[in-house]
Amino acid sequence: MKALPLFILLLMVIGKANAQSADSYAAHIMQGISDPKINKTNPYVTAGDRSYLIGTQDGKFPDLGDHVEGEMAGLWCPPFKLADGFWVSVTDKSTGKAVWLNADQFITYPYGNKFIYKSPVDGVTVERFQFCPDGKTAVLVKYTIKYSGSASKNIKLSFNLKTDIRPVWFTDTVDVDFPDKILSTAKDGYFLARDSTKPWYLAMVSSVKAGNQHSGSGADIPYQTIGKGVWYTADYNLTLAKNSTSSIIFSIAGAENNQNAAISNSRNILNSYDELLKAKINKYKEVIARAQITIPDAQLQNVYNWVKINTSWLVRTVPGTGTGLTAGYMEYPWWFGCDNTYALQGVLATGDFKLAKSTLELLYNKSKAVNGNGRIVHEISTSGKVYNKGNTQETAHFIMCAGTYLKWTGDTAFIKKIYPYIKDGINWLLTTTDTNHNMFPEGYGIMEVTGLNAELIDVAVYTQQALKNAAEMATIMGDKKAGEKYAALAASLQLKVNKSFWDEESTSYCDFFGTKQQALSTLDGALKQLKIGETGAPDKQQTERENFYIALQKKISLMRDTSRGWLTNKNWVINTPMETGIAPYKTAIMALDKIRMENCGEYGPYLSAVEKKYMMTIATGVQAVAECRYGRVDSAMWYVNKIAATFNRVLPGSISEMMPDYGCFTQAWTNYGIDVPLVSYVFGVTPDAVKHTVNIRPNLPSTWKNVNIKNVKVGDNNLSIDIKTKGNRRTYTITQSNAAWKLLFKAPSGSGDCTLNGHKVKLTDNGLTLSANTNTITILL
Incomplete structure (x- = not known):
């Protein structure tokens, strides 16, 4: 193999170091964020560019929202909705006790969400992780069952899905939701439903074969929603070995005009779980970088x-x-x-x-x-x-x-x-x-x-x-x-x-x-708007607002018309x-x-x-x-x-x-x-990409000493700025990937003598023109 030139080797080392640095920077963000003080009935989103899922942080899917009243939550793949949501119960088969999962902890990740259910059954912890893969009209939901007991245990996990295949807001003159109908159940290796009037399809497959399954009104499920969908339940009988971990993945996908596409989408997405999750994680690392x-x-x-x-x-x-x-x-x-x-x-x-x-x-x-x-x-x-x-x-x-x-x-x-x-x-x-x-x-x-x-x-x-x-x-x-x-x-x-x-x-x-007439009309409008939604006697603040507008109306009515x-x-x-x-x-x-x-x-x-x-x-x-x-x-x-x-x-x-x-x-x-x-x-980046020029005029808050910004994209250039303060001196290191670009540096007001790349230069009102690929500027403040 031919030896690589030294400068290429250096670039490779630098590139690897930068990648490691970017991963290190993103690491704590990618670990997710949780806050136990937040009300668990607050909403969340699992976001993808083709689909998204909205529910509440306790892991449930109540009717939420106003634009389509009570219908803004659930699984959506615009231009239509797929499902109101899904609910899971876990049954200890030795006692017959069944528990509906209610999350004890919720975690937001850049790329998905996790729900943790502590001890729904003795010795069992359940974690639910979900993400919407980009480019796919689907959500992937993974349940991980952790068992800490010293003897095996048999449980039943029941997955209950409520379809709600309906149009998005402002589709027709009246946004009509027609009933859904089931076309096939998991005995065929998949569950399939469609809207009764539109060629919109929902398909679901799972990584574990279902046992008993049934559909109907869902009357026995304590989580009813207003959508005109159908209920489908699949039971999964699991034997948990001592100190073991098991998992089930569900792929819920949609398609328009083609039921076979819905089925194949759901299966292909399930089979690509690891690859799709990796792509999602890498995407957000790039966003952070x-x-x-x-x-x-x-x-x-x-x-x-x-x-x-x-x-x-x-x-x-x-x-x-x-x-x-x-x-x-x-x-x-x-x-x-x-x-x-x-x-x-x-x-x-x-x-x-x-x-x-x-x-x-x-x-x-x-x-x-x-x-x-x-x-x-x-x-x-x-x-x-x-x-x-x-x-x-x-x-x-x-x-x-x-x-x-x-x-x-x-x-x-x-x-x-x-x-x-x-x-x-x-x-x-x-x-x-x-x-x-x-x-x-x-x-x-x-x-x-x-x-x-x-x-x-x-x-x-x-x-x-x-x-x-x-x-x-x-x-x-x-x-x-x-x-x-x-x-x-x-x-x-x-x-x-x-x-x-x-x-x-x-x-x-x-x-x-x-x-003058427009001013009076505007005040009339303001008074009307104040009363929108008002019930009962107005409070003190409401009265003060009304009095302000009324007084201003009187004042303006006496003014000349101009x-x-x-x-x-x-x-x-x-x-x-x-x-x-x-x-x-x-x-x-x-x-x-x-x-x-x-x-x-x-x-x-x-x-x-x-x-x-x-x-x-x-x-x-x-x-x-x-x-x-x-x-x-x-x-x-x-x-x-x-x-x-x-x-x-x-x-x-x-x-x-x-x-x-x-x-x-x-x-x-x-x-x-x-x-x-x-x-x-703060970092002062003002681009003029047509002229291949970047104006840089940093202005740090008075208490900030050392800052940097990396990977600022400007045209086909990539810019980084590092600012360090020591005593009364401040060093600016500006790096760009394209040496053909012109950089114009404007020092903060009040700056004194300036040293550019080790040489004293005079600051002017027009700033400094920098032409080298990497420049270090030292300014006496």
Whole structure:
């Protein structure tokens, strides 16, 4: 064998060391997370990209959810549901005593879940591990029975499955659930059922041959559900040798149009258990390794890693529709324009370019098919149907997000494909939705408040960002005239937003720009919305909110009728001028301070600072990014840590949409307030992949000394940054995989003398241009 060159051997050693380092970093995360303090009736998810399973942490499957009432749990392989769930009992055959399994402990792994049932039968412990293999419409469930007795024992394990084969939300005008019917039982080596009207099939096989089996109403099973499925029970008679371990694996799979496919899927998946589990584990090791951080705050570092994992849980592939990031479990496991334009910025910062592209493409394809005029849709069911054709803000935000995608990836081919629709979107914003031609598009924005259908602050701000990004994309596409036009409009709109929406008296940006009548109408809507769901006499806070709106109505009714900015609801989106950095510095600082002092609850900004009732991870995340924009990283981390403080409240390993512990128990856009502040501002990575350039401007929290980030993907480059502090000196080591890229390093403000690779250099306002593959910079602070 020919000897390998020394430099290749070195690369192999380095590669092996890096792989070991990555595995070591991921090891404690892959061990899973459990919290005995959490209510075991809380929900969980076992996530795959083609299927997912939702139940409760006691191992059961009660009726859960609101969108399809009581039907959001169970096993799903969109565009249809397969089963309400499964329940197991264990019988000690020597005594005849039967016990229904009720989990004593629940563990979340990145790749699956485990339930531990302690001593359902004397000397017996049962563990249930389950995962949904990616690319498969199935779940694999493994029961491991551990017996510690000194003599053999005979037990019966009864596996009870309730089918519920029905369509996903918003499939037909009325989402009809028809009864299921059994086609075959395990005497044929499998169990097979189908919906009585749709060609949707469920097949189940097990690794151990069943004994007795029966089907029917399940009247003898104490866990009834509302679905119109059928019950199937299979009994497994097991002889447990002393100090032994036995196991049974169940494969429950679905298929459309072909019952044989359902059967073969179930069998093949069962036979590939070890291979599929290994692939699932390796996938999450890769997720953890992307944009891998080491920071002094161990809790935040853990949250950062689990947020990347949560994001991966929410990826959904539906044949005929596409692959994309869904909004949240369990109520919104489908696709949204608004949610993704935030969440994809976190996805890009943490290096999953493939997911970002497929999600943007899904939104583009559906929008083009349904709207065709540049407008971006709001909500797409996994049935492939569009529920809402799009709020005004979403079109602007999509264009902004497409620009962010281009900066991270350099993927000009994809931008070329969607660029005509981007131009249509700009035209739609500035013509169709801007009937008075003042550059403030009209219509609903992020906050879907009754009556707040006007020229909103978030719509105006994101339209300005859309123009800015469209100008850059136009230039890259060679559309010089459009580029110049969009750039001029972006500059003009920035000035208009700061002039028309800023309220000097309140030191705040306004909710919307409009007429006196629109302001009064908005307050009417706010009062109506306050009363939604209200029963009995209003409490003190409710009365105070109503009195505020009524008093403001009286005040406005006496004002002269003129178009101006109105601060009626104090919704969190008034922070968007700071989030995007278009607010002048002094204005921004006043507004940011005002929000922190007056508009925040325990976990960040209220959705409405008038109502002071609800907080969400996205509002707190936007505020963190806003503080970052103006260099106030300590203030930003205050908000980031508010999000982190809600970790593990409902599901171990996850953060709820509504802070601290309700709404969707896993939410995609939570990543915006964790990933973007850390990657783009603390480590300071700002890419321009088209120009093969990365701007690096780290800004560490005041108490952080030694940090690093590895495997930051930018275009075809891979970047790592290591920062070490010793005394009053700070060393930055920046490594990139592609030496052809240009790195621009900007030192933190207040930095003194600088040494670059052992040579003194002068710092300028433009920073340092680095051209070597590995660079070490020493800065006297």
